[in-house]
Amino acid sequence: MAQPAHRKPTRRDFLKVAAGAGAAAGITGAPWVVRDVHAQQKPKVIVFARESSYVKNFDEHFQKVLMPAYEKEKGVKIEYQIQAAGGSAVPQLVSMVENKSGADLAWVQQEWLYRDALVDVSDIAEEVGKQQGGWYDEIKSLSVDKGKWKSVPKGNIGQLMVYRKDWFEEAGIKKFPDTWDEFLEAGIKLKAKGHPFGMSMGHGFADNYSWMYPLLWSHGVTVMDKDGKKVALDSSETEKVIEYVKRLYKEACIEDCIGWLDPANNKAFLTSQISCTNNAYSIMVSAKRDLPEMGKVIDHALNPAGPKGRFHSLVPVTHGVFAYSKDVQGAKDLLRWLMNPKQYRPWIASGDMYFAPYLHGFDKVPEWDIEPRVKPFQKVLETGKLTSWPAPANRQHGEVVNRWVVIDMFTKSLTGTPTKTAIADAVAQLKTIYG
Amino acid sequence: MSSVLEATRAGAQTAPARRPVGWLRATVERESVFSWMIVTPPVLFLMLFLGYPFFYGVYLSFFQREVARPATFVGFGNFVKLSQDPIFWLAVKNTILFTAVATVLKASLGLAMALVMNQDFKMKAFTRAMLLLPFIVPTVLSTVAWQWIFDPGMGLFNRLLMISGLAKTGPSWLGNPTLAMVSIIMVNTWRGLPFFGISILAGLQTIPTELHESATIDGAGTWGRFWYVTLPSLLPVIFIVTTFSIVITFFDFQLVYVLTGGGPANSTHLMATYAYSISMGAGQMGLGSAVALSMVPVLGLLLAVLTFYVRKA
Numbered sequence: 068m069a070q071p072a073h074r075k076p077t078r079r080d081f082l083k084v085a086a087g088a089g090a091a092a093g094i095t096g097a098p099w100v101v102r103d104v105h106a107q108q109k110p111k112v113i114v115f116a117r118e119s120s121y122v123k124n125f126d127e128h129f130q131k132v133l134m135p136a137y138e139k140e141k142g143v144k145i146e147y148q149i150q151a152a153g154g155s156a157v158p159q160l161v162s163m164v165e166n167k168s169g170a171d172l173a174w175v176q177q178e179w180l181y182r183d184a185l186v187d188v189s190d191i192a193e194e195v196g197k198q199q200g201g202w203y204d205e206i207k208s209l210s211v212d213k214g215k216w217k218s219v220p221k222g223n224i225g226q227l228m229v230y231r232k233d234w235f236e237e238a239g240i241k242k243f244p245d246t247w248d249e250f251l252e253a254g255i256k257l258k259a260k261g262h263p264f265g266m267s268m269g270h271g272f273a274d275n276y277s278w279m280y281p282l283l284w285s286h287g288v289t290v291m292d293k294d295g296k297k298v299a300l301d302s303s304e305t306e307k308v309i310e311y312v313k314r315l316y317k318e319a320c321i322e323d324c325i326g327w328l329d330p331a332n333n334k335a336f337l338t339s340q341i342s343c344t345n346n347a348y349s350i351m352v353s354a355k356r357d358l359p360e361m362g363k364v365i366d367h368a369l370n371p372a373g374p375k376g377r378f379h380s381l382v383p384v385t386h387g388v389f390a391y392s393k394d395v396q397g398a399k400d401l402l403r404w405l406m407n408p409k410q411y412r413p414w415i416a417s418g419d420m421y422f423a424p425y426l427h428g429f430d431k432v433p434e435w436d437i438e439p440r441v442k443p444f445q446k447v448l449e450t451g452k453l454t455s456w457p458a459p460a461n462r463q464h465g466e467v468v469n470r471w472v473v474i475d476m477f478t479k480s481l482t483g484t485p486t487k488t489a490i491a492d493a494v495a496q497l498k499t500i501y502g
Numbered sequence: 503m504s505s506v507l508e509a510t511r512a513g514a515q516t517a518p519a520r521r522p523v524g525w526l527r528a529t530v531e532r533e534s535v536f537s538w539m540i541v542t543p544p545v546l547f548l549m550l551f552l553g554y555p556f557f558y559g560v561y562l563s564f565f566q567r568e569v570a571r572p573a574t575f576v577g578f579g580n581f582v583k584l585s586q587d588p589i590f591w592l593a594v595k596n597t598i599l600f601t602a603v604a605t606v607l608k609a610s611l612g613l614a615m616a617l618v619m620n621q622d623f624k625m626k627a628f629t630r631a632m633l634l635l636p637f638i639v640p641t642v643l644s645t646v647a648w649q650w651i652f653d654p655g656m657g658l659f660n661r662l663l664m665i666s667g668l669a670k671t672g673p674s675w676l677g678n679p680t681l682a683m684v685s686i687i688m689v690n691t692w693r694g695l696p697f698f699g700i701s702i703l704a705g706l707q708t709i710p711t712e713l714h715e716s717a718t719i720d721g722a723g724t725w726g727r728f729w730y731v732t733l734p735s736l737l738p739v740i741f742i743v744t745t746f747s748i749v750i751t752f753f754d755f756q757l758v759y760v761l762t763g764g765g766p767a768n769s770t771h772l773m774a775t776y777a778y779s780i781s782m783g784a785g786q787m788g789l790g791s792a793v794a795l796s797m798v799p800v801l802g803l804l805l806a807v808l809t810f811y812v813r814k815a
Contacts, residue, residue: 158782164570180785184570270763322674323654326682326766340655462568462785469783478767482679492588499583
């Protein structure tokens with residue numbers, strides 16, 4: 068059988084195909100067509116964005132218990148968008164705010180950057196406070212802006228000293244050091260035995276701030292004054308603290324920790340490279356799950372005290388509703404429902420108290436007895452301060468945190484810059500930022 | 503059935519050619535019109551997805567624009583602010599150093615890789631495919647693997663140093679500012695090498711063998727053939743690949759973001775990571791855009807110097 072001769076495609080053929088494909092894509096992809104068809108069939112949806120939790124049960128409880136319960140009770144579906152943990156959430160939130168699209172309700176990390184895009188949730192926060200023993204004062208500095216609650220605090224991710232009890236005992240240290248000086252002595256002993264400390268000092272967002280700021284505060288140093296108008300970092304005490312950190316780094320720490328991002332100290336601890344770091348209790352969670360022998364010998368301790376007291380840094384988790392949401396009321400209804408003790412308490416418990424509520428009603432609840440080594444994380448709330456403390460938690464503070472002004476003051480001095488120059492550089496940066 | 507088809511085809515062939523009807527068809531048939539019709543969709547696509555963000559970035563750089571707040575015109579205020587910012591200048595220096603060293607390494611090693619790959623040996627195809635791996639694996643994924651390789655205690659490098667007895671304890675690759683820069687250059691070189699290797703290999707295969715034969719007859723040895731035949735023939739390819747590589751390396755972001763976040767003490771901050779931390783981290787969209795825009799003249803200057811040098815050569 069003779070084969071039909073192939074005709075060379077002409078330009079007209081190409082245009083026909085292109086036009087046909089374009090039309091097909093246009094019809095099938097036309098959002099108005101698809102939405103109109105399905106709008107009447109789909110239930111109402113509220114998008115809730117959160118950073119993933121290190122405690123697996125916490126996210127599972129939300130997905131398996133709370134989401135179906137809310138849909139059953141209110142007829143509203145929750146779309147749970149889990150963002151990867153480790154610093155990627157803030158850019159995503161900034162992007163949502165800039166594009167005015169995305170989640171309706173979210174864990175609003177670093178909310179000082181975009182408070183203007185959040186709606187007033189005072190009614191919910193005040194109701195929750197009344198119901199559950201009242202809010203801790205410090206968290207109000209973050210969530211309350213110009214007299215209005217812009218977010219409802221969910222809980223604090225406690226940051227404490229995490230250490231290998233067995234190695235400390237081997238080095239003759241029966242009790243975790245109570246002061247920063249004792250902490251340095253212990254570190255020197257441990258490093259001599261091949262178990263250095265690993266205190267994060269890189270461009271992370273939690274494990275560096277959580278010991279460096281408390282160290283400064285416990286020596287009476289703050290970055291700004293109470294009003295956030297005057298730079299307070301330029302002091303002789305700052306010099307002393309930097310000299311202390313130089314010794315701590317050189318004599319007690321693993322060299323690598325100067326460049327660590329947040330996940331690095333978890334990795335170093337779990338691979339037995341360090342004996343102590345400052346972290347949330349995610350290290351213990353991972354060890355108990357994957358390295359049970361190590362899980363038994365990990366313990367937590369409060370930050371050591373300095374001449375001006377003992378301090379901790381708060382890592383707040385707050386929930387806010389975006390003003391751009393097409394269903395602000397629906398998002399607020401969901402937030403109110405989640406913060407109701409009926410839902411809130413089991414939700415918090417499902418995370419093994421990883422998120423410590425900023426509510427006094429939770430100070431002595433039996434959920435804290437789930438694991439004795441978790442209990443110290445409740446104490447963080449008593450001495451915990453926002454990294455902006457005592458200044459307001461505002462945009463300028465956000466810039467200081469995200470440009471690592473204070474962290475780099477330390478690391479510059481550790482890498483050869485004279486202490487006074489490192490302080491002067493940081494002060495100059497602060498003056499530029501605060502104007 | 504075939505006779506019917508053939509009869510039909512024969513009829514079609516003998517029928518007079520149909521002439522274009524109407525001005526539209528005639529217009530489309532014109533070379534100049536048709537070529538514009540083909541070019542317009544990609545140009546529109548580029549304008550929308552590259553041109554719009556670029557010009558929006560230019561616009562933002564003249565404003566003080568914080569997230570979720572209205573913009574205030576500040577003219578060149580952001581650029582003046584940057585000119586007084588020591589970290590910005592450090593990022594500029596780092597970016598130029600990073601781009602220059604990584605590009606030279608990629609070009610020289612890529613050339614070597616191509617020369618080896620141009621030889622005949624067993625499993626040549628497989629080896630060539632394997633060498634493409636760094637280019638294929640997603641950057642974030644491979645960078646996480648590099649994090650492990652650089653690990654001070656468990657990492658491959660320090661393990662090798664310790665096992666071979668060259669060092670009792672290995673260095674801190676990402677903790678030491680100089681080594682951190684060396685490390686990010688190393689990873690960038692590893693990732694970009696196949697691009698050079700494969701492109702230069704393609705160039706090598708277009709060099710006529712007669713040229714080599716003539717050079718051999720004229721008494722040229724291996725080095726002479728390389729220097730007077732291979733390299734001059736490859737220069738156009740090397741120039742294009744280097745130009746692309748400079749642009750890509752200059753804007754590198756992912757590997758630094760994952761490996762060091764710009765630390766320690768800003769020693770690995772590149773202009774891209776600095777722009778990102780200011781805009782997406784600190785919420786200063788105007789200032790961040792000014793950092794990003796500052797990359798354009800620096801990059802333009804680099805490319806102009808390279809073009810001038812190659813043309814002169």
